[in-house]
Amino acid sequence: MNAPVLPGYWQEQGIERVLLDEATIAARVRELGEQLCNELDDGREIVLIPVLTGAIIFAADLMRAMPTRVRFSLVSVASYGAAITSQGAVRSGALPANLAGKHVVIVDEILDSGATIRLLRKEIGELNAQSLRVCVLLRKQNEKALSTPCEMVGFDIPDIFVVGYGLDYDGSFRNMPFVGVLNLASIGMGSKG
Numbered sequence: 001m002n003a004p005v006l007p008g009y010w011q012e013q014g015i016e017r018v019l020l021d022e023a024t025i026a027a028r029v030r031e032l033g034e035q036l037c038n039e040l041d042d043g044r045e046i047v048l049i050p051v052l053t054g055a056i057i058f059a060a061d062l063m064r065a066m067p068t069r070v071r072f073s074l075v076s077v078a079s080y081g082a083a084i085t086s087q088g089a090v091r092s093g094a095l096p097a098n099l100a101g102k103h104v105v106i107v108d109e110i111l112d113s114g115a116t117i118r119l120l121r122k123e124i125g126e127l128n129a130q131s132l133r134v135c136v137l138l139r140k141q142n143e144k145a146l147s148t149p150c151e152m153v154g155f156d157i158p159d160i161f162v163v164g165y166g167l168d169y170d171g172s173f174r175n176m177p178f179v180g181v182l183n184l185a186s187i188g189m190g191s192k193g
């Protein structure tokens, strides 16, 4: 297979290569949506809980890949600033209300240290949902990510810093329609850390 073409604009912004192109992501998101419908469509309400901010693009596409009644309830967790390594997870704002008896799916764009998902699974796990799943688009191949319980994973990827499709570096690149690898030299960082 040919390597996906890297659009010139994004190359100029410091993107080194495409890791997952738009078509590949779209096909996998459709599969995840179908899987969720098959597993959960029993008449109970389904609530997707995207983790702000990075999960919004994935969650918006995922919900449109689910031809059933779906609600959205947002939760906000901060873990990264201008750094590229995890700094732990802190929830800001309220937990979603009225989840009792419903099928709940926590949706995040990437599983890295697992701090975000562990925190939310614990907190949301106390809200008496009928079922609770975690669905992430990407999971990094590192020990912490792989040991974090997670029911649905779109893609397992190398343990490198990626941006696009909701993922940012210091607030930028969320609107890049594919997942790409940032050239760390271009942001003044030689290696991860």
Ligand code: IMP
Pocket (backbone or CB within 6 Å): 051, 054, 079, 080, 086, 087, 088, 089, 108, 109, 110, 111, 112, 113, 114, 115, 116, 117, 160, 161, 162, 163, 167, 168, 169
């Ligand atoms: P965790 O709590 O360490 O698993 O990190 C989860 C959050 O960190 C994600 O929801 C992202 O917002 C952010 N994150 C982790 N890895 C990356 C990356 O490679 N690029 C951009 N953001 C990342």
Ligand code: MG
Pocket (backbone or CB within 6 Å): 051, 052, 053, 054, 055, 108, 109, 110
């Ligand atoms: Mg996030």
